[in-house]
Amino acid sequence: MENKREYDLCSLGEVMLRLSPQGNERIERCSTLEKTAGGAELNVCAGVSQLGLRSGIISKVPDNGIGSYVRNQARSTGVSDDYLISDPNPKSRLGVYYYEGAAFPRKPSVIYDRDGSAINTLKVEELPDDLFEKARMFHTSGITLALSDTLRETAIEMMRRFKEAGALISFDVNFRGNLWTGAEAKKCIESILPLVDLFFCSDETARLTFGKSGESRQIMKSFTEEYPICVVASTKRTVHSPKRHSFTSVIYDRGSDTFYEEEPYRDIEVVDRIGSGDAYVAGMLYGYLKYGDCRKALEFGNALSAIKNTIPGDMTTSSREEVEAVIEDHQHGGAGLEMKR
Amino acid sequence: MENKREYDLCSLGEVMLRLSPQGNERIERCSTLEKTAGGAELNVCAGVSQLGLRSGIISKVPDNGIGSYVRNQARSTGVSDDYLISDPNPKSRLGVYYYEGAAFPRKPSVIYDRDGSAINTLKVEELPDDLFEKARMFHTSGITLALSDTLRETAIEMMRRFKEAGALISFDVNFRGNLWTGAEAKKCIESILPLVDLFFCSDETARLTFGKSGESRQIMKSFTEEYPICVVASTKRTVHSPKRHSFTSVIYDRGSDTFYEEEPYRDIEVVDRIGSGDAYVAGMLYGYLKYGDCRKALEFGNALSAIKNTIPGDMTTSSREEVEAVIEDHQHGGAGLEMKR
Amino acid sequence: MENKREYDLCSLGEVMLRLSPQGNERIERCSTLEKTAGGAELNVCAGVSQLGLRSGIISKVPDNGIGSYVRNQARSTGVSDDYLISDPNPKSRLGVYYYEGAAFPRKPSVIYDRDGSAINTLKVEELPDDLFEKARMFHTSGITLALSDTLRETAIEMMRRFKEAGALISFDVNFRGNLWTGAEAKKCIESILPLVDLFFCSDETARLTFGKSGESRQIMKSFTEEYPICVVASTKRTVHSPKRHSFTSVIYDRGSDTFYEEEPYRDIEVVDRIGSGDAYVAGMLYGYLKYGDCRKALEFGNALSAIKNTIPGDMTTSSREEVEAVIEDHQHGGAGLEMKR
């Protein structure tokens, strides 16, 4: 299913600076912060790129050291920064978020400081016209639609332009109650679903945001009945405690009218859960783009997400070899050798 | 139940320097130490203050950088240092303790180096006379009574003076076998129980130190029968491993002849258990002072103690909002949203 | 000259989160950041408070962990947070700045991200009426005037109210070209100079911003001729390299028509120069408030500023004893004992 376009995946979304206390410290008193780059769509790109496909992030960052930092981080994961625009406005800022992990009975917490960040003014015209011919797939998320009116228009226009140029369109609802209401999200997202080929939407979001009801599988299928969506993916996370999760997903393929599922990864030893949803998207899209196979997409998505939970920061670092080894272990009951040496 | 005194709580006790290896390292070989301030009564003050009431620590520290450090730490948690006396003696020292966490089957360990510290010479005359009018409640512990003869006299005299001025007297037995014998503790503590309104004593201590026997609830009640104690609180900790505890408590209210209890916090993911007993006292006293309600006292005590276990250092950092969210989760079976965003 | 008001100094200004690479690392690639609190007026308060007078910061911070952090930091230096308002707006943010030190021939750099921070909406009505009776002196700076229209009005109104209530008014021009133009600054500041008693303005700013010319001393004096200003202070910093500065100042006292000067601190070994100007203001105001003596003000200002350069972060930590020892050394040619032990 591979073809000759320059990028397997291009993705539009905000790149942020993430700041987190070290170890188990608290934001109210820690004296140092761990600094990483993140953002839902960058995380997806990084995951796809580490697995071996070519990806590029479309975004805008300030023309200062903080902008350079996230650019360097994107590049270090193999993500192209050719469309990571440097904002010449001296007042330009990068969105920041502070993340603090936790242990039971305390919960992780996040403080967003992303208003007025550089990407909010991004327009299609700032990007070269030939961009839209270069990618096999375009991905974005509900976060991007929710950030600003300008960015929403840009995102929707990009979906149209990529679609016209023959790319697949992937969309992750990624509902965030601190950015917009469910009603706003529903209205906006329903307007773009006619463009979407691959749709990521959890069962809870389908019910709360889209007002769906009934059995989970039927809800997934209904999206493909109402819209020309080919594939719907829905993750199932169980949070036993901040340090212990279980995870799996279901994928529905309209073409074959088939639901793909597998046993959950149980008792994942969570080090950092941020970005594990994006890692799922990355693994799933990798499997789909590389093998054109929803079974592969399911396996890579579930495994990459499970692994991401064990790694600090937003982004995965897993090579294809690492993910395949985890998949094999998972299919054989998790046994396998403890460690090769 | 709030009134117009300047402090909701004043507490007398030793402030110490705590030094701990970073991560999982061992004291025998680590090359850096984490430095925090602690001490049972300071921990209680800090907990109460973070929750929103006004507290002050009564103690004595050397007039050097180490003394300034613990003063700064106390202030940063909102605890008043107006009665934290600076010892002009150039030989004055601050007590130090080294704490090393552990993982099963190894146990945490602590090395005390507190002999001859500044507080041991503290006399009532070093404090202003109007102090005793300023607080709604005075709290101290068995550790303070055990440290030196001078300090014991000071502590008992303070209990009298605060009592006379209309404050409630709170006392936590906090038995430490490395400071005195059970017999010494029993004799001394029984002499001050006529002054005590709120009494913290675990079941084990009641049996081993005070020679009580019989059913736990009956033991708690007996203290109120023998002394004019209004409220007795007894904690129940189960140590599954150094990294996994369960915790709850029982409070007996003489006025209503009622025992207050709730389900334990199970499988707490312990990061640092030091100070979790003090956090219980802080939460319990907060609930009592704020709401005049033993049910609230129980809920805040249990939740704050459970949360403290997940935080490094001696002192809590929890705001009232954080504790209330944990209480609500606990009462609804721990489910709730994983994280708001 | 001491009197019975609750605060010796109250100061209005933005409290910020400062983030800096550790060691000599660069913002473009470092993986951790040192986290401290800062802001010109907070730095002044902290300096005055560490020296032994009572100060309070007037500002607004978000009601989240970042807001709590800077509050805790202010308190740890002994600065009162009674007027550090917690902003209930969930979108509220704290201004952030990134500071990177340097070595010759590279220069230090700073990235500000302070637009739209909580303090910009602060109004006088948010503060209690009796605040204005409580302080012997009120201090603010040109930065506060430049941040937003609302804040400017608030600042000017506060100057009026404090003045009416009998407080001295101190003002530091602290010109920042990234906040406003020289012309804007001149117009605004000239409108408030009739309220000012102590005026901090460097020679360069007097020339570039206020259009003064001629000999330096005459420039300083001219301010007192045009406005009812009592004292003008002007710092003289020579930057040999990012790691080596020299520093002194001149103070003009209108009452005695006297210029106070002393030999510069030469070849200061600079660790972190940020906040050394604020430390000068703090030391100078301390000397003035404590001793009512411009000679003392000069000595404390110069010494505290010189010392601040040797300390990481925005804020000083120097006690009166430390500063007095440095002053004594300075007056005796820097000899003295290397270290007492």
Next chain:
Amino acid sequence: MENKREYDLCSLGEVMLRLSPQGNERIERCSTLEKTAGGAELNVCAGVSQLGLRSGIISKVPDNGIGSYVRNQARSTGVSDDYLISDPNPKSRLGVYYYEGAAFPRKPSVIYDRDGSAINTLKVEELPDDLFEKARMFHTSGITLALSDTLRETAIEMMRRFKEAGALISFDVNFRGNLWTGAEAKKCIESILPLVDLFFCSDETARLTFGKSGESRQIMKSFTEEYPICVVASTKRTVHSPKRHSFTSVIYDRGSDTFYEEEPYRDIEVVDRIGSGDAYVAGMLYGYLKYGDCRKALEFGNALSAIKNTIPGDMTTSSREEVEAVIEDHQHGGAGLEMKR
């Protein structure tokens, strides 16, 4: 069973530099590495020495700062460096390995870079003749035999020389598939088994490498029937996840024809599993050398191995008192006091 030789244990093996990411970071991107010394035989020596017996490591390291580092580390654990030869060859190198821990479902991984290290050229003639008279026991492992032809010859010759001089010979198979094949290992090790008194071989290795089959106990016994081996020890590790193991062992004593066993240490909270096999050997040899008792050897071996898992780095730090306390807890169901204070 103690006697008057200078060393209770001398051991021949490679000393390596171990480099590991801090916290949960990954080797692909971490910016610092934790640096420790390790190597199977050094780990055994360090364990025995910390418990109170005298041990010495026989090895060769480069004459540079890296060589000095591992020498200093060996000395700090009380291991004699009298036979840790400094290689004058300026091209000499120390073997390095990179270890990265993990959390489920990811696995720990190790990258070896040990080819051509200093020890590979070690010859018997480089050591003083009287060395062989000085030790009660000599220990080495299959790793040493596998590293190079020269070292293999040296190791076998040393076994002969120590044996002749009356020392006990201890050998741990420690099979590593990245160093040699099972067939190579079998051939080589069978040639030295006539010299061996104490033999460490897991059930899995006995089956896969030596081609044994049948019941585990019978396999252990068979080695003593085919060779003049006195004691065979076999460890049983169950890996529930990278952070949770269970561990026990079986020891067969030919003299008394007895199998020694005990309940496993269940749910060990693993911090760093590297060296826990060597800690087993250390504890077992300590028990055997100190008490001449396989029951003691079993208890010390199991406990020291279990404890090692909770400590970062290759080497144990446990004193005899610590191990005895863990053994006592283990024998009483793990209860005991949480922590003494």
Next chain:
Amino acid sequence: MENKREYDLCSLGEVMLRLSPQGNERIERCSTLEKTAGGAELNVCAGVSQLGLRSGIISKVPDNGIGSYVRNQARSTGVSDDYLISDPNPKSRLGVYYYEGAAFPRKPSVIYDRDGSAINTLKVEELPDDLFEKARMFHTSGITLALSDTLRETAIEMMRRFKEAGALISFDVNFRGNLWTGAEAKKCIESILPLVDLFFCSDETARLTFGKSGESRQIMKSFTEEYPICVVASTKRTVHSPKRHSFTSVIYDRGSDTFYEEEPYRDIEVVDRIGSGDAYVAGMLYGYLKYGDCRKALEFGNALSAIKNTIPGDMTTSSREEVEAVIEDHQHGGAGLEMKR
């Protein structure tokens, strides 16, 4: 002078892992190491790329986490890894070096452990044929020629192939006495000088290695008389102490028969001098490639080298704007604003 080839610069050389103690610690006892990537040619590429041209590194690294690390680091600086071959040999290793900084009178020291690293087996056939058409310039150094016979052949063949395809050839002698003798170097390098366009050779190396004598300028010119070299650059470093250097250079342009010089950067505050020679090459080649002007080449070379000394690690991080600001300051006597804000 810019043209349309894909890379402005391609460079062949070993990529190494650099490990250094933190702060002022010593390799013999430090417990952590700072981990960075380096290597003369990678440093040159990174410098050129950060300044805004397109560069690619040609090298070979092991297919493991250490190989991925240096790949990620190269990418993060904008250097293309398209020709950074992953060595499938499981025994493949990356060269390591340990660097320890110093303070007077102690000297910095370096321990190399680079024998047998992956690049030593690199052959031209491992690279695609079209590589040679893609670059405007090819750069390598004497280190690459000295490492192994195979690599030397590869390097020389690449110089031929790039030359044939129209690229400029740049060569830095970079003599290292621990890799080969002066006689070996002379013989080998003289054999490739007929291919070289830009030649970097210090005065000292010209004398000691090439047996030149006489006045420095004459020595530089002589290389262009004996070989078809266009430009010769020679650096002048004065080491006052490990923390204070002065630096400048001379460039001779054969075409115009002109020597370019400027005042030294005096009293550079050295943080880390490693890679400052490579930064010189990077800046010089950037100036030459971008502007075709030896004056610009001189200015960029000197400034980038001076700046590099103030930055930890092997690689520069300086943008064109930063370098231009330092050049401007330098040309105006170093004054300028201390810091913009």
Next chain:
Amino acid sequence: MENKREYDLCSLGEVMLRLSPQGNERIERCSTLEKTAGGAELNVCAGVSQLGLRSGIISKVPDNGIGSYVRNQARSTGVSDDYLISDPNPKSRLGVYYYEGAAFPRKPSVIYDRDGSAINTLKVEELPDDLFEKARMFHTSGITLALSDTLRETAIEMMRRFKEAGALISFDVNFRGNLWTGAEAKKCIESILPLVDLFFCSDETARLTFGKSGESRQIMKSFTEEYPICVVASTKRTVHSPKRHSFTSVIYDRGSDTFYEEEPYRDIEVVDRIGSGDAYVAGMLYGYLKYGDCRKALEFGNALSAIKNTIPGDMTTSSREEVEAVIEDHQHGGAGLEMKR
């Protein structure tokens, strides 16, 4: 001059735990401390041992993790811990000191917390009788005499016993005004000078404490006229700033009636000056013990002291090779190669 005793040097003195802020942080607010072992006599032993002679420390430490830590540190430097007694008293403590470095115009500071430490109760009977036969030289300092009456008696008795057994006696006045007065020191030290062979006393101490006057050389010589002292050494330190010192010394040899001197090490880049006096003693004694030559003693003393200033912590890490290279550089005007590679 070497002979066959087991130790070249045995030294009696307190071993302490040193705690210091990292980087340039201050004790009042830093959140971590660097932990090292120190103590004047241990520092001397470590210096001598690193240079290649055999040394042993005579002291007493608590039987806990802190005691083990300093034991491990002593061993890691090659100092024998055979006479480092473990104090079984559970109340036993190790002396602690907090050291904070500085930059001009701030001064370094030290806080001692050493009262009642384990060594204060040490008696000669706690050591084996054959100790006194084992050393070529015994060294102690005025600190040891000042700590407690018991320890003073022990120290003097040891000087007698070692002297009787034929060892040389070395004594460093090391006057500390916080331990005793000058008069007390004079009286005590004069009583032991009849036992001393090598005497370390600075010019300032000779004047202030011993009441000497006149020309420096004459003062040194006078000690050998009044007492049977063979060699007197006097250091000359000039403190330009906390980060820049100059250092040299004078040695007077009574036997040859010769003064040995050399040019100072000028502008030493000071990283940590603590222990540089002890490093002088170590280098001087090494030179004397190894070569029996006061010129060598002078050179090694001056160089080792100068180098120590560039290394964090109390103890040197310099090998003989490193010191010899610094001496050679010093004798050739400091030029030499910048770094070998």
